[in-house]
Amino acid sequence: MTKSNLTLTQSGLLAVLLQPQRHKVIKNGAVRLVRARRKVCMRCASRERSNKESKPNMKTLIMTILFAFAFTSSALAQSLFVPARLSDKVAVIDTSTNQVVSQIPVGSYPIRIATTPNRLKAFVSNARSASISVLDTVAQTNIATIPVYNVPGEMAVTPDGGRLFVVHQAPLRGTTKCPVAVIDTATNLIITTVLLHGHECKDILFTLDGRFAYIANNSQGEVDVIDTTSYQIARIPTGAGPRRLCISHAGDRVYVTNNKDDSVSAIDTATQQLVATIPVGGGPEGIGITPNDEEVYATNQRDGTVSVIDTTTLTVIATIPTGAACQRVVITRDGTKAFVENGGSDTVSAIDAATHTVIATLPTGHNPFTMLASPDDMKLYVCNANDTSTTVTVIDIPSLTVSATIADVGSAPFDLAFGP
Numbered sequence: 494m495t496k497s498n499l500t501l502t503q504s505g506l507l508a509v510l511l512q513p514q515r516h517k518v519i520k521n522g523a524v525r526l527v528r529a530r531r532k533v534c535m536r537c538a539s540r541e542r543s544n545k546e547s548k549p550n551m552k553t554l555i556m557t558i559l560f561a562f563a564f565t566s567s568a569l570a571q572s573l574f575v576p577a578r579l580s581d582k583v584a585v586i587d588t589s590t591n592q593v594v595s596q597i598p599v600g601s602y603p604i605r606i607a608t609t610p611n612r613l614k615a616f617v618s619n620a621r622s623a624s625i626s627v628l629d630t631v632a633q634t635n636i637a638t639i640p641v642y643n644v645p646g647e648m649a650v651t652p653d654g655g656r657l658f659v660v661h662q663a664p665l666r667g668t669t670k671c672p673v674a675v676i677d678t679a680t681n682l683i684i685t686t687v688l689l690h691g692h693e694c695k696d697i698l699f700t701l702d703g704r705f706a707y708i709a710n711n712s713q714g715e716v717d718v719i720d721t722t723s724y725q726i727a728r729i730p731t732g733a734g735p736r737r738l739c740i741s742h743a744g745d746r747v748y749v750t751n752n753k754d755d756s757v758s759a760i761d762t763a764t765q766q767l768v769a770t771i772p773v774g775g776g777p778e779g780i781g782i783t784p785n786d787e788e789v790y791a792t793n794q795r796d797g798t799v800s801v802i803d804t805t806t807l808t809v810i811a812t813i814p815t816g817a818a819c820q821r822v823v824i825t826r827d828g829t830k831a832f833v834e835n836g837g838s839d840t841v842s843a844i845d846a847a848t849h850t851v852i853a854t855l856p857t858g859h860n861p862f863t864m865l866a867s868p869d870d871m872k873l874y875v876c877n878a879n880d881t882s883t884t885v886t887v888i889d890i891p892s893l894t895v896s897a898t899i900a901d902v903g904s905a906p907f908d909l910a911f912g913p
Contacts, residue, residue, distance in 0.1 A: 572912040576603035577903025599626035618645040630912035664692040701744035750777035773800035811849035865909040
């Protein structure tokens with residue numbers, strides 16, 4: 494809703510409230526409405542004029558209330574920020590209208606976006622210009638550019654909002670070390686750079702208290718843990734090609750998909766030790782955990798299946814066929830459904846978490862990739878990441894239908910984040 498538009502319901506209410514007061518009159522058995530009339534004495538008329546001067550005009554009061562409602566509704570509509578790799582811009586989508594309302598220029602080949610906990614700032618990693626663009630999500634403008642290292646990729650903001658950790662997918666020039674830039678989110682300055690072994694790091698997440706950062710070190714076959722106070726590093730061997738991470742809601746376990754080892758590793762966050770490595774399907778990539786922490790879902794990209802892992806026994810209890818090149822998984826906050834994008838099938842599979850069966854297969858654009866559920870779990874937004882794609886698919890979660898296709902997002906939309 495815009496500031497100048499009222500909904501049909503509001504317009505109808507306005508018309509009813511502002512129409513002249515009428516009374517029923519019965520004459521010769523017929524009923525008709527006439528304007529209300531009343532006789533008043535001069536003293537009463539004088540008093541009424543005085544009251545009108547001292548009280549707000551009813552029409553003005555009603556208009557003020559309705560426009561205030563319109564402003565509130567507009568403010569409640571969230572903006573969705575979408576980096577488009579080949580457009581060098583971030584699209585801003587009004588989720589109440591499913592329309593692109595602005596395009597923010599950033600660096601070259603923007604691939605990831607992360608926001609502060611209050612969502613007032615967003616950070617975009619520009620893979621080909623070795624920089625981070627800083628966005629004011631309220632003004633919807635690019636307010637700063639932070640130089641970093643070659644091929645910045647995944648990022649995460651500490652739970653307190655104070656620091657941004659930027660993982661890179663290439664080594665520091667002249668070394669075999671992969672940099673992690675630590676940036677002050679208030680000053681946009683690099684505080685320090687932590688050097689990890691290897692030449693390609695992937696995903697990153699923080700423990701719930703923000704004390705440790707876990708990083709999937711793809712080239713080294715390990716998960717690296719950075720102490721966010723001392724910046725000391727612990728190295729935990731996993732299977733080959735660790736790709737994506739998730740953390741339990743209790744904060745006691747981190748799980749990682751080992752893309753080149755066809756396995757998932759479970760790590761105890763208290764001891765920072767490997768608990769188990771669980772065989773799954775071919776080429777696991779995406780991973781997610783149910784809200785009750787009882788099951789982990791891992792997408793097997795080569796097999797077109799999803800492995801469901803029991804977190805107590807640390808064994809696979811179900812294998813669910815989905816579609817070709819499944820990569821990402823999103824589990825609803827109530828734990829009843831899991832959504833898996835099938836990049837090679839141009840579909841999203843909806844899975845019933847109770848029965849471990851696919852209950853709907855929904856069409857998308859070409860090469861669906863990153864997905865993000867709305868905070869109220871009513872909508873699922875899907876980036877169609879093919880180089881020729883310029884759309885985001887919107888899935889209505891309760892009805893399991895495609896409710897909209899948002900056009901003109903930019904070429905190859907790749908990531909998603911909500912603003913205020």
